[in-house]
Amino acid sequence: KEVGSRRKWYDLVKEIRKTGRFEPHISIIASLSSPIVEIVNGLPFILDLYGEAGKGKTVALMLATSVWANPADNAYMADPKGTPAALEMRLDFLNNLPLMLDDMAQLTRKYEGDFSEFVYFLCSGKGKDRSNQNLTVNKLTTWKNTILVNAEHSLVTETMQGGAINRIIDVETSDGYFFESGNDVVTVINENYAFCGREFIELIIELGQEEIINIQKSYYKKITDKANELSVEKEEKQIIPMSILLATDYLATTYLFKDNIFL
Secondary structure, three states: OOEOOHHHHHHHHHHHHHOOOHHHHHHHHHHHOHHHHHHOOOOOEEEEEEOOOOOOHHHHHHHHHOOOOOOOOOOOOEOOOOOHHHHHHHHHHHOOOOEEEOOHHHHOOOOOOOOHHHHHHHHHOEOOOOEOOOOOEOOOOEOOOEEEEEEOOOOOOOOOOHHHHOOEEEEEOOOOOOOOOHHHHHHHHHHOEOHHHHHHHHHHHHHOHHHHHHHHHHHHHHHHHHHHHOOOOOOHHHHHHHHHHHHHHHHHHHHHHOOOOOO
């Protein structure tokens, strides 16, 4: 539900966008892009914001959360240390809304530095078949969304399987702090949130599935053409998430933020 002042939230985000910091910008867009995954028949993918501690990664994740819900006190954000079964139930509940996981470093020891298995699970879009005491099969858990995570190091390693790599968009943080005052950002978003997500849903309903797909396909073609121009091979599993992000950025910038600041 929306809480606080719509104007205060938008004023804050527009000021942050004006600074030109890529990290909070793409975090908000990745959060908004989650319902587009289902519309264009894509697969879940991960946006991984990584770099040294203390620059603002957690605040950026909270900002992305405030698009839809209360960013404070893990009201919406999830604990990556939760059991796979608990995460699966959460993903099934979220369905097309984004999953937010703060500080993947907590899982490094558990997965011995190779997150392939965890990435496949998150991006599979469905849980395991399970029977119950009546010897019938429980309803299958499903989701189609984006997953936003942050870490001190890239999730991608030399030992990671190629299929898992293709499901991750790695964003290395640049020098300096993301925000002039992270505390001020947290204060505003803890008191004002969830307006933008509802308005984005209303927008995509108004535009309709066909128009959304056309916009996403146009970015798919631009990325493919650019890759060909640079003689770089990109798999469809990599191009589709990028095209979803760019289509979302176009929609949000044009219709919601109206500031002409594109990714």
